Amino acid sequence: MNILCPVCKKKLQKTGNSYQCENRHCFDLAKEGYLNLNLHNSQNTGDNQEMIRARKNFLHQGYYSFLRDEINGMLNEDDALIDLACGEGYYTSWFKCQDKIGIDLSKTGLKYAAKHDKSTLYLLNSIFHNPLEDECADKVLTIFAPLAKQEIVRLLKKDGVFIMVRPDRDHLIELKQLIYEHPYRNETEEIQIDGLKLISEIPIRRKEKVVGQDIADLFMMTPYYNTTSQKDKDKLQTADELEISFSFLIDIYRKE
Numbered sequence: 001m002n003i004l005c006p007v008c009k010k011k012l013q014k015t016g017n018s019y020q021c022e023n024r025h026c027f028d029l030a031k032e033g034y035l036n037l038n039l040h041n042s043q044n045t046g047d048n049q050e051m052i053r054a055r056k057n058f059l060h061q062g063y064y065s066f067l068r069d070e071i072n073g074m075l076n077e078d079d080a081l082i083d084l085a086c087g088e089g090y091y092t093s094w095f096k097c098q099d100k101i102g103i104d105l106s107k108t109g110l111k112y113a114a115k116h117d118k119s120t121l122y123l124l125n126s127i128f129h130n131p132l133e134d135e136c137a138d139k140v141l142t143i144f145a146p147l148a149k150q151e152i153v154r155l156l157k158k159d160g161v162f163i164m165v166r167p168d169r170d171h172l173i174e175l176k177q178l179i180y181e182h183p184y185r186n187e188t189e190e191i192q193i194d195g196l197k198l199i200s201e202i203p204i205r206r207k208e209k210v211v212g213q214d215i216a217d218l219f220m221m222t223p224y225y226n227t228t229s230q231k232d233k234d235k236l237q238t239a240d241e242l243e244i245s246f247s248f249l250i251d252i253y254r255k256e
C-alpha cells in the first residue's frame, strides 16, 4: 500500500530509514521502526504508558487469543490490511497478511509494536485523517476502538471488507457485578455505515478464570476505568480470581 506525504499528498518512497516524496518532504523512521506522520498538534495522544502496560500484560496471558485466531481465520495472506487504532499490535502482529499497516496515536503503543513486529508498518497518525491512498485496502479492521466511518469507506477497495470487533451484551458482566451496585449490560444495536453493507454478525464468547493482577489490568483496559471512583476500584482487590465472560461481536461489512 502506498503512503502519502502528509504535506503535499504525493507518494512517499522509502530510502534507507526515511520516507521521502518528490517535493523532498522527508520523514524518518523512529529507532523502533514506526513512522510518525502526525502533523496535527492534536490533544489526543492515544493510550498512555499505564494503559498500554495493562493491556500488554493482560493480552500476553493469552485470554483473548481465541479472538485473535478467529479474526485471523477471516483474512487471506494476499490481503492488503489496515488495522485502525492497533494499539501495541497484539492483534496486528499475529495476522497472516503480507501487506499490513497499523495506525495509532499512542507513541508508547507503537514503540512496542514496531520493536516486536517487523511484519507490519506502524504509522503514528490519527485514524480520522490518515495518510493512505483511496481504495488501497482489501480489509480494514477496528478492534475495540473509535469508529472512523468515512476513512474506512475511503480506504476500502470495491467489495473490500470491514471487520469491527466490539463488546457483546454480557462482556465482563462479572467484573461489573463485583464493582457496581447496578451493573449494566452493553448496547448492541446495529451500527450503520453509509457506503457499507452489514453482511454478518458473529458472536463469540468464552468464560475464563482471571487471576491476580490480571483482573486489575483487565479493568484498566475498559472505558469505565476513568469514570469509576477509587472506592469502587478498590473492590477489585477483594477478588484473587474471578470467572469472567468474554463476549464479543464481530461485525462484517462489505463495501458496495
Ligand SMILES: C[S@@+](CC[C@H](N)C(=O)[O-])C[C@H]1O[C@@H](n2cnc3c(N)ncnc32)[C@H](O)[C@@H]1O
Residues within 6 Å of the ligand: 044, 045, 046, 047, 055, 084, 085, 086, 087, 088, 090, 091, 103, 104, 105, 106, 109, 125, 126, 127, 128, 142, 143, 144, 145, 146, 221
Ligand atoms: C481500547 S484500545 C484498542 C487497541 C487495539 N485495537 C486492541 O484491541 O488491542 C483503543 C486504541 O485507540 C487509539 N486511539 C484512540 N483515538 C485514536 C485516534 N483518533 N487515532 C488513532 N488512534 C486512536 C488508542 O491509542 C488505543 O491504542
